[in-house]
Each structure stands twice: as C-alpha cells, then as structure tokens.
Amino acid sequence: MLDAVVVGAGPNGLTAAVELARRGFSVAVFEARDTVGGGARTEELTLPGFRHDPCSAAHPLGVNSPAFRAMPLDRYGLEWLHPELPMAHPFRDGSAAVLARSVAETAASFGPRDAGAYRRLIDPFLTRWDTLLHDFMSLPLSALPRDPVTLARFGLVGLPPSTLLMRRFRDERARTLFAGLVAHVIAPLGGLATSAVGLVFALAAHARGWPVARGGSQSLSDALAAYLQDLGGAIHTDYEVKRLDDLPPARAYVFDTSPTALARIAGLGGYYAGFRYGPGVFKIDYALDGPVPWTAPEARRAGTVQVGGDSAEIGAALRAVSREGRAPERPFLITVQPGVADPTRAPEGKHVFWAYGHVPHGWTGDLTDAVERQLERFAPGFRDRVLARATAGPPELAARNANYVGGDIASGAASGLQLLLRPKLSLFPYTTPHPAVFVCSSATPPGPGVHGMPGHNAAKAVWRRLRQEP
Numbered sequence: 001m002l003d004a005v006v007v008g009a010g011p012n013g014l015t016a017a018v019e020l021a022r023r024g025f026s027v028a029v030f031e032a033r034d035t036v037g038g039g040a041r042t043e044e045l046t047l048p049g050f051r052h053d054p055c056s057a058a059h060p061l062g063v064n065s066p067a068f069r070a071m072p073l074d075r076y077g078l079e080w081l082h083p084e085l086p087m088a089h090p091f092r093d094g095s096a097a098v099l100a101r102s103v104a105e106t107a108a109s110f111g112p113r114d115a116g117a118y119r120r121l122i123d124p125f126l127t128r129w130d131t132l133l134h135d136f137m138s139l140p141l142s143a144l145p146r147d148p149v150t151l152a153r154f155g156l157v158g159l160p161p162s163t164l165l166m167r168r169f170r171d172e173r174a175r176t177l178f179a180g181l182v183a184h185v186i187a188p189l190g191g192l193a194t195s196a197v198g199l200v201f202a203l204a205a206h207a208r209g210w211p212v213a214r215g216g217s218q219s220l221s222d223a224l225a226a227y228l229q230d231l232g233g234a235i236h237t238d239y240e241v242k243r244l245d246d247l248p249p250a251r252a253y254v255f256d257t258s259p260t261a262l263a264r265i266a267g268l269g270g271y272y273a274g275f276r277y278g279p280g281v282f283k284i285d286y287a288l289d290g291p292v293p294w295t296a297p298e299a300r301r302a303g304t305v306q307v308g309g310d311s312a313e314i315g316a317a318l319r320a321v322s323r324e325g326r327a328p329e330r331p332f333l334i335t336v337q338p339g340v341a342d343p344t345r346a347p348e349g350k351h352v353f354w355a356y357g358h359v360p361h362g363w364t365g366d367l368t369d370a371v372e373r374q375l376e377r378f379a380p381g382f383r384d385r386v387l388a389r390a391t392a393g394p395p396e397l398a399a400r401n402a403n404y405v406g407g408d409i410a411s412g413a414a415s416g417l418q419l420l421l422r423p424k425l426s427l428f429p430y431t432t433p434h435p436a437v438f439v440c441s442s443a444t445p446p447g448p449g450v451h452g453m454p455g456h457n458a459a460k461a462v463w464r465r466l467r468q469e470p
C-alpha cells in the first residue's frame, strides 16, 4: 500500500507529491496528459522551433513561492530569467507606467502626484515581504502566522475593494496599472480583497521580479518531476483517473483537480455544489517575425505587458465578462514576450508572443480580431509581424486541461468570498468528507497561479493525518 497517490501533475500536484516524498512517504502521481505540467507546460504550438507556453509564462508567484524556494529546483534545470522590467502598461500617448524592480522607478513612472502615495503604500509591506507572503499564503491557517501584526495590517489595506485603494492615486497612470494587476484574477475591481491581489503582484515584482523560466514553463514542471523521482516518487502519465478504483491502494488520495471532478471521482455527491466557476479566457500564441512593435519604449523591455486604455476601460471589460455575460469590445489583455529575457524560445530574430483576454464562462466565439485591434492601438504594425497563431477559447482550454471548466483558468471564480475561502467556507479546505481524500489544486487557498502553495498546504494536511494513523 502506498502512503499517497496524487491525481494530476500540475504545479500543485507535483508540489504536494514532493513535499510528501521529502518526508519519507511513498508517493505515486497519475496524470491524464502525456507530459507533466498542467498549467506549466511548453509546446511547439505554431511553427517548428517556436516554443510556446500554452498556459503560464510569467512567474512573479513562482519565483517568490515559499514552497519552490525551499526546493533545490535549480539543480534540476530551473533557471529564472529576468527581463529588464517585470511589467509595463503602455498608454495611447506612447508613454508607459512600469512595474520595475525598484519602487522608486515604478513610482516615478506614475508622475509626481502619485509617486509618494505609491511608496507609502508599498514600503511598509516590502520590508516584511517574505514573512508576510508566507503568512498570507498559509491562510486559512495551515500554519500559525509568523508576523500576525503585519498580516493584520495587510488585511486592513488588502481586504477592501481595489476601487477604494485606487482613490489614493490622483492620476490615471497609477490607477490603470493597478486595475490591470487586479484584473489578473478576473474579478470585478469593486470585489472583496481585490486590493490584496494588486498589492501581492506589485510586492512580488519589487521583491524578486516577474521572471520567465529558461526554455519555457515546462522546465519548472520538469524540475519538480525530476526532484520527485530522485526522492523515490513515481509518475504515471497518459492515465486519466475516472474512479477511485482506477488507483492503487493508498492511505491518502490527493486531487490536483477541479472540485467537480473530485466529487465525481471520489463519490462525494453534492459536497461542492456551491462552488462557482468564473469567466474564461481566450488565449492566442503567436509566432512573430520580430519583436512586438510597441510604441512605448518601456513596453519593449518588459517581460509582461498589460494592455488596456485606462482603469475605466479595464473595469468595463471585467464587468462585461463577469456580470453582463458578453465578450468585451475592447478586452483587457495580459501579454507576455518571453524573448526579451530568453533567447531559446524561437529561431534567431524571431519571437514567441502570448496574449489572452477575458470572455464569459464557456464562451464559444472567436476573440482574435478584438485582441489584435486592441494590440494595434499600442503596437501599430503588430499584425504584419504575425507568422502564425494558435488560438484557444474556453472549449479548447477545457479540452486541454479538465481543471479549466468553461475556460476558467483559475479553477473556480476568484471573486467574492471564494477569492479567499475556497473550495468551501471551511477552516480545513484541503480535506473532504472522505477521510482518505484531499484536494490540492488552485481551487484551494491561496488560489490560482503557479506557486505550488495549495499543494504545499494540502501536503501538510495529509502528512498530519498520516502521522496520526498507526
């Protein structure tokens, strides 16, 4: 009998498996696809020699993750490559606000009226960042907070809606960049705790940057898998789990899946019936004949570029998909150009480029034209550089990965109380009514992104249970 079986080899499944194997438990992972990685993969999606990340590409949460930082992943081939600027947000006048490593440079890009307000917002948390992130990512209390005072102060600033926090800024440059940061979780700007979302991304940039992984996000997954195998763990790919009986006998079953799939596979009935899925995304991977011709010079030096005219336009795009059930005419875009830091992704002089916009849950239309019209506003001539494109809307994303129900890349709406308390209102989100069944996917706290913390926290719940048993 194995100690633990993990279903799904995404970043959280692999992290949970590693954490258990490091503590001497026997572990096997079963993955539906033919390679490990889930949302951290790399594939030649368009033309030979163009290595695309179909899902995650920028890793502010990965490089800052307390779980990944405690593992020797560099020895297994993971190398973070830092663009000159973590992120830029270009404007129509050819200028840009930037999220730089330096707080001063970032503040300066907002203009003199908001520079001080930004420094006053960021500085108190940046000095306590490592402890704060550890405490924040361990909520709801899988570990006692190391610095409860700073965590409480962060709660006071982070729990209110981002629309309130943005009132600290007098000009549109800071507001727009901050609105874009909040939009990474696809939640309306006025939602609970959306200030915390924007703050975490900004603090992550100042602390350790927003790198890409050399060779693509697959190298993170491959490093986790190689480390797991060195620790004695086994990995079985091409193995879709449909029932618990498909798995070998084990003392614990840990699911890196959606709550819906888990309930079906483990026979939990309506236990997660209240779980809500959120809007989807429409993703385009481009092979380009050269770099993106951004008008703003700063955008040419940034790994990630947010595209959205101003905070009102971003808010309207989020409302359209979350509340009005329609695709926005001017979608807010998150784009990543790994080639500014990693020359290995495309043949010499060519580039891979990645963009997605938000669409309603399960949307079946084609957003390509709206995405490219939006890009042309800030990078005229973009379309002329396109050699090939691979598009994926909600149905294709869900077919690629069962966790992206209706194209929801967060595996569950990251809005309202469910942003913090997922997949149920519970102090023990990683356990289920079945004593041997646990959940570790991004449907659990601290939620979406490639950082492995749901896997780390879930593993802790598993090893505590296993150690209690004879």
Ligand SMILES: Cc1cc2nc3c(=O)[nH]c(=O)nc-3n(C[C@H](O)[C@H](O)[C@H](O)COP(=O)(O)OP(=O)(O)OC[C@H]3O[C@@H](n4cnc5c(N)ncnc54)[C@H](O)[C@@H]3O)c2cc1C
Pocket: 007, 008, 009, 010, 011, 012, 013, 030, 031, 032, 033, 036, 037, 038, 039, 040, 054, 055, 056, 057, 058, 059, 060, 061, 062, 239, 240, 241, 242, 256, 257, 258, 261, 281, 283, 356, 397, 400, 401, 402, 403, 404, 409, 410, 440, 441, 442, 443, 447, 448, 449, 450, 451
């Ligand atoms: C287009 C896109 C862009 C993104 N960009 C970023 C980004 O830049 N930065 C970032 O940090 N995050 C990004 N994300 C989010 C990130 O990829 C996810 O939050 C993260 O991968 C979640 O990890 P996970 O381990 O919980 O699940 P997943 O990565 O989804 O992995 C789940 C795994 O379980 C497998 N599985 C599911 N059901 C079964 C079953 N029944 N049997 C066997 N195996 C099963 C799946 O095949 C998959 O491999 C992006 C996601 C998408 C889709």
